[in-house]
Amino acid sequence: MSIDITQFHQTFFEESFEGLDVMESGLLELDIGAVDSDVINAIFRAAHSIKGGSATFGFTNIATFTHAMETLLDEIRDGNRAVSTEIVDILLQSVDCLRDMITAQRDGEENDQERIDQLQKELDTLLGKEPGKDVSKQHTEDETGVENALPSEWIISFTPQPHLLKTGNDPALLFRELQSLGDLEIEADTGKLPPLAEMDPESCYLSWKLRLRGDAITEEAIREIFSWVEDDCDLEIRNASSEVRGGEKRETEKTEERVGEKGAPPKKPGKKPLTPESSSIRVSIDKVDTLINMVGELVITQSMMGNLDGDFEDFDHARLEQLREGLSLLERNIRELQESVMRIRMLPISFVFSRFPRMVHDLSQKLGKQINFEMSGEQTELDKTVMEKIGDPLVHLVRNSIDHGIEPPEVRRQRGKPEMGSVHLNAFHKGGNIVIEISDDGAGLNKERILEKAREKGLIEEDCQPSEEKIYELLFQPGFSTAETVSDISGRGVGMDVVRRNIRELGGNIDVTSSEGQGTTFTIRLPLTLAILDGQLVRIGRETYIIPLISIIESLLIAPGNINSIASKSEVYKLRDEYIPIVRTHELFGTRADSDNIEEGLLVVIEGDGQKAGLYVDELLGQQQVVIKSLETNYQKVDGISGATILGDGTVALILDVEGLIGMSRRPRGNKAQQEERAVA
Amino acid sequence: MSSVSDSTRLEISSDTQADSSQYLTFLLGGEEYGVDILRVQEIKGWDNVTQIPNTPDYIKGVINLRGAIVPIIDLRQRFNLENTQYGPTTVVIVLKVRNNEKERTVGIVVDAVSDVYNIAGDDMKPPPDFGDIDVEFVNGLATIDDKMVITLNIDELLNTPAIAESAMTTH
Amino acid sequence: MASILAVDDSESMRQMVSFALKNAGHTVVEAVDGQDALARAKTNKVNLVITDVNMPRMDGISLIKELRNLPDYKFTPILMLTTESSSEKKQQGKEAGATGWLVKPFNPDQLISTINRVLG
Numbered sequence A: 001m002s003i004d005i006t007q008f009h010q011t012f013f014e015e016s017f018e019g020l021d022v023m024e025s026g027l028l029e030l031d032i033g034a035v036d037s038d039v040i041n042a043i044f045r046a047a048h049s050i051k052g053g054s055a056t057f058g059f060t061n062i063a064t065f066t067h068a069m070e071t072l073l074d075e076i077r078d079g080n081r082a083v084s085t086e087i088v089d090i091l092l093q094s095v096d097c098l099r100d101m102i103t104a105q106r107d108g109e110e111n112d113q114e115r116i117d118q119l120q121k122e123l124d125t126l127l128g129k130e131p132g133k134d135v136s137k138q139h140t141e142d143e144t145g146v147e148n149a150l151p152s153e154w155i156i157s158f159t160p161q162p163h164l165l166k167t168g169n170d171p172a173l174l175f176r177e178l179q180s181l182g183d184l185e186i187e188a189d190t191g192k193l194p195p196l197a198e199m200d201p202e203s204c205y206l207s208w209k210l211r212l213r214g215d216a217i218t219e220e221a222i223r224e225i226f227s228w229v230e231d232d233c234d235l236e237i238r239n240a241s242s243e244v245r246g247g248e249k250r251e252t253e254k255t256e257e258r259v260g261e262k263g264a265p266p267k268k269p270g271k272k273p274l275t276p277e278s279s280s281i282r283v284s285i286d287k288v289d290t291l292i293n294m295v296g297e298l299v300i301t302q303s304m305m306g307n308l309d310g311d312f313e314d315f316d317h318a319r320l321e322q323l324r325e326g327l328s329l330l331e332r333n334i335r336e337l338q339e340s341v342m343r344i345r346m347l348p349i350s351f352v353f354s355r356f357p358r359m360v361h362d363l364s365q366k367l368g369k370q371i372n373f374e375m376s377g378e379q380t381e382l383d384k385t386v387m388e389k390i391g392d393p394l395v396h397l398v399r400n401s402i403d404h405g406i407e408p409p410e411v412r413r414q415r416g417k418p419e420m421g422s423v424h425l426n427a428f429h430k431g432g433n434i435v436i437e438i439s440d441d442g443a444g445l446n447k448e449r450i451l452e453k454a455r456e457k458g459l460i461e462e463d464c465q466p467s468e469e470k471i472y473e474l475l476f477q478p479g480f481s482t483a484e485t486v487s488d489i490s491g492r493g494v495g496m497d498v499v500r501r502n503i504r505e506l507g508g509n510i511d512v513t514s515s516e517g518q519g520t521t522f523t524i525r526l527p528l529t530l531a532i533l534d535g536q537l538v539r540i541g542r543e544t545y546i547i548p549l550i551s552i553i554e555s556l557l558i559a560p561g562n563i564n565s566i567a568s569k570s571e572v573y574k575l576r577d578e579y580i581p582i583v584r585t586h587e588l589f590g591t592r593a594d595s596d597n598i599e600e601g602l603l604v605v606i607e608g609d610g611q612k613a614g615l616y617v618d619e620l621l622g623q624q625q626v627v628i629k630s631l632e633t634n635y636q637k638v639d640g641i642s643g644a645t646i647l648g649d650g651t652v653a654l655i656l657d658v659e660g661l662i663g664m665s666r667r668p669r670g671n672k673a674q675q676e677e678r679a680v681a
Numbered sequence B: 001m002s003s004v005s006d007s008t009r010l011e012i013s014s015d016t017q018a019d020s021s022q023y024l025t026f027l028l029g030g031e032e033y034g035v036d037i038l039r040v041q042e043i044k045g046w047d048n049v050t051q052i053p054n055t056p057d058y059i060k061g062v063i064n065l066r067g068a069i070v071p072i073i074d075l076r077q078r079f080n081l082e083n084t085q086y087g088p089t090t091v092v093i094v095l096k097v098r099n100n101e102k103e104r105t106v107g108i109v110v111d112a113v114s115d116v117y118n119i120a121g122d123d124m125k126p127p128p129d130f131g132d133i134d135v136e137f138v139n140g141l142a143t144i145d146d147k148m149v150i151t152l153n154i155d156e157l158l159n160t161p162a163i164a165e166s167a168m169t170t171h
Numbered sequence C: 001m002a003s004i005l006a007v008d009d010s011e012s013m014r015q016m017v018s019f020a021l022k023n024a025g026h027t028v029v030e031a032v033d034g035q036d037a038l039a040r041a042k043t044n045k046v047n048l049v050i051t052d053v054n055m056p057r058m059d060g061i062s063l064i065k066e067l068r069n070l071p072d073y074k075f076t077p078i079l080m081l082t083t084e085s086s087s088e089k090k091q092q093g094k095e096a097g098a099t100g101w102l103v104k105p106f107n108p109d110q111l112i113s114t115i116n117r118v119l120g
Helices: A007-027 A037-054 A062-076 A083-108 A113-127 A162-167 A173-180 A219-226 A249-261 A283-307 A319-342 A356-367 A384-405 A409-414 A447-456 A469-474 A495-506 A585-589 A658-666 A671-680 B161-168 C011-023 C034-043 C060-068 C087-098 C108-118
Strands: A153-160 A183-189 A207-213 A231-240 A344-349 A370-375 A381-383 A421-430 A434-439 A510-515 A519-527 A530-538 A543-548 A552-557 A561-564 A570-575 A578-583 A602-607 A612-616 A619-627 A641-646 A652-656 B021-026 B033-038 B038-044 B060-067 B068-074 B090-099 B102-110 B114-120 B136-144 B147-152 C004-008 C027-031 C048-052 C076-083 C100-104
Touching: A007 A037, A007 A083, A007 A183, A007 A356, A037 A062, A037 C011, A037 C076, A062 A113, A113 A183, A113 C100, A153 A173, A153 A183, A153 A219, A173 A183, A173 A207, A173 A219, A183 A561, A183 A671, A219 A231, A219 A612, A219 B038, A249 A283, A283 A319, A319 A344, A344 C004, A356 A384, A370 C034, A381 A384, A384 A421, A384 A434, A384 A495, A384 A570, A384 C076, A469 A510, A495 A510, A519 A530, A519 A658, A530 A585, A530 A612, A543 B021, A552 B038, A570 A612, A578 A658, A585 A658, A602 A619, A602 C011, A652 B060, A658 A671, B021 B090, B021 B102, B021 B147, B033 B114, B060 B102, B114 B136, C004 C011, C011 C027, C011 C108, C027 C034, C027 C076, C034 C048, C034 C060, C048 C060, C048 C108, C060 C076, C060 C087, C076 C108
Parallel strands: A370 A421, A543 A652, A578 A612, B033 B147, B068 B102, C004 C027, C004 C048, C048 C076, C076 C100
Antiparallel strands: A153 A207, A153 A231, A183 A207, A344 A381, A421 A434, A434 A519, A510 A519, A530 A543, A530 A619, A552 A602, A561 A570, A570 A578, A602 A612, A641 A652, B021 B033, B021 B114, B038 B090, B060 B068, B090 B102, B136 B147
């Protein structure tokens, strides 16, 4: 029965990458001089696991390399070595190197042996030992017993201490093992057996004299069998051909081992690891258990309702009550089940955040800026898909803060600020959304320069003096970059417009507030999940539609006096001090509203793509969370519609694509006619 | 159309002969059409649909089929046949269709479900040039009990210009 | 066959141990750290515990101590998985009440022959 252990390699690679991320973030967190034991323990544990796994799976080079790191970390952990910047740097480089080694192993590629050897040498030098010592050797007994191979008879005197059974060892099993070496004679000494009344059934009172005969039985083989109990018994092994050897030598060895004894405190969990972006998802056992429990409850409810089945002729009031109760129970079960299933897709945002400390560390060194980088709310959970897509925009924003926001130390000094700038990344839940803030105490946005730039680029009219809000809005326009020198950090052509587009694609939005000289804060709001949205149900004619609540600014009764038409083609509505276009959804969709006279309806003011518009609806219905279903699964993308959902009565309602509708209302009509032509052709 | 087939009429059964397939037939404008029964997911009564804006008229809309959003196609309108009122026998046949390597579920509205036949491959004749419906939707013709059954290539049938286009371009 | 609790914070090790044990016909309860193991040991009475030593939340040594305090686990064999370098850990484990140990790295065959030592 041999097992192919290569099937566990993938898991090993994945968990090793996670471990490396834990090590990296831990190393960045280590304070030089005052080592936090939780942090160093987490780093050590990660290295230890990688070493153990790589040795088990036969990746000797990885095991050897990790062993050197582990030894160094162990010294730090035990307080035998102070943490220096140099050590942290070497360890960080080693983490990178190890990551490459594991990647190479996974992909069957060549290692950069030169780099490995170089780092290994540096580690070994730090440890003060000869380079190249192999650590992956199997556990072997150092003593030699080989010369005693021939004698064939051993006498073993085995006197267990009373507590032996409480270690889970059973003398009978030891004897069974000895029997596998040769012929065994067993003689029990019952002399110490107390009277029954005084006997503790959990103690061992017996001792044994054993005679073992066989070919080429070594003392080592016998000692190996007793190795687990040697501390819990008096053991004497004699070669029957009168060569006497006791166990005293071992005793001294053990006392030495005992010297370093220390209480190992229970360890606190390290930082949540980062998983490579893949289509699989790791779910904590708790979440799965919760699900299983809920399904259990569902089954119970079902069987309860099943009992109501049968003769409907005499379906009395009592059973109706039971049915009603069952239904409400079912409703609760299902709602809880839905929430739990959704929660499976939720992961703590630390999966994204964890990459930042290293990035900030490297970036600030490169730019010669001093940054105190803080993160909070790492445990805030959000949908895995959202998580995967928010990484790049966040990287861009954090880079921006460091590159453009935080001033160089000398400038900060001149401005009377501490030389060390701070950047804060924060995540929290707020009313069904997740909010991520990136704030810095840097120079703030320079409104004048933004305006100048916008005029230069022709984004606004020369004489236009927009509001502060509008000025910041310009930042998100395509092709806008305020950096005076295009550094290789932020100025890579990816602008804030891309950042905003990415966030919008996730159903979120981004705002900026800034105070000149004091700093800038970018605030991202994201839906908790892409699978569910908070919707406003509206009715237009006979159809019910859903408008994402996040897009709605307000809803109002149409005041006829506020409607103006432009060139008798398009209509605008005067909303306080601005004019917003009116979108007649039913006309875009080729359906009918209650009345052609829109003055009888309502206007839902929506915002999409930085544009406001008023959507005409006949009636506002309720607000509810809806599960988003794609129309494209079985049909195709439809303009102005982002998806569909199933309402409580089982019918389908379409979800309006706010940006799409605004776009459609600006385009000349004729879509429908064209499609019909195509269909007929 | 003089070919006389010796196909045997079967009850719905698993008794399928080698090299022959079972077809579910339905009526549409007095003619009998057949679809491969393995593609039929279920048959359900006509119910209200949710209209989808700016789609061809033959797309009646979408329904909720146990949580999936499934488009419903009126086959009469698809074939440019005369419209009739939906009646008590009007049914929706839910089919699995494949195009562009994607499997979709769609419903077709037909006048009535007719029967299940076993049609041997040899008994299928290639379609002549039709005048009234697009020949691309027709797989072949089979004669059963002196009736003609038009077997449909449903993958092509539902490969509407709109769907085909959406599969190729992104909006 | 036996019901075995396999405790390791490393998923790959856990998978391998669990697979080897199941392959040998045992039923396996998995736990990701000492606390998890303790909770699972209380709800599933197992015949053998195999635990890693170095784990978050509660390490293997503390787990062994806790288990030995439970009436159900007074005599249950508990094996710890240690690395070759940690004879000190072995000693701590023994004092906490471990039955024996298995030295990493090991292969599935070594694992099976070791557990056969303690399963009667």
